[in-house]
Amino acid sequence: MMQDPKNGKINFVSMKTATVLSVLLFVIAIGASAFRKDETPVKELTLSMINKDSVESVKAFETVYKVLMSSRCMNCHPAGDIPLQGDDSHLHAMAPKRGVEGKGVYAMKCSNCHQETNTPGLHTPPGNPEWHLPPAAMKMVFQGKSAHELAKQLVDKKQNGNKDIKKLIEHADDGLVLAGWNPGEGRTLPPVSHAEFKKAWLTWINKGAYAPKK
């Protein structure tokens, strides 16, 4: 409160101004901190982006997350060093190990059983020339990650194989990603089509690559 020394009256004008100012500052502070805590865009990505929109971005990530956590994708992105199998994502029979390059160890190399294309029949190995896990130094784990954790991990160059935004976008058409939609007999497909996945992936990134709150 301000007291005018001449007449002893309280100066209401400066009181009002002060109140309005502090309310404004409060609102700005709240706004800024909410922005920082809940939906964290990655600095490097947002600098070059015009088209920022946390709501659409987070919404698109819902679809992306559903696909990443489906067994066709998660089975190669396990928390441990053994790949997973089946729609229930159980540990791979005979427990082939990741190895330094993700291609297996000693006589248990992935390519011993996983050929260049799918082997016909039920319970046979799916095939792809590149069939392997992410390497030991960069495990790219999906299993057990919340949507918030996974979104942040995907755009972190130290965890995503040093991918910049261009490479991340291109990864939607990676051979192993496409393999998810050609999984071999008896395996369910990811929850949406590849076209829908790609659209959601691009929207998520182009709208600022925001991470959901949880």
Ligand code: HEC
């Ligand atoms: C055969 C195993 C395999 C399957 C199946 C697989 N991936 Fe991967 N994934 C990998 C490997 C290996 C890498 C690392 C290669 C690289 O970084 O280019 C990788 C990297 C990635 C990355 C980049 C990692 C990051 O943190 O940005 C994404 C995204 C990804 N995969 C998504 C998927 C999706 C979506 C599917 C299912 C449709 C899928 N993957 C299925 C093996 C697999």
Ligand code: HEC
């Ligand atoms: C001894 C043979 C053999 C080796 C070695 C092997 N696999 Fe497999 N893998 C199979 C068979 C067979 C299946 C199919 C099992 C089924 O459908 O019941 C399979 C299935 C999988 C699946 C499940 C695919 C899906 O969509 O659910 C993944 C992932 C996988 N293998 C990854 C690997 C990786 C990575 C390696 C190397 C580290 C590897 N495998 C080594 C035989 C092998």
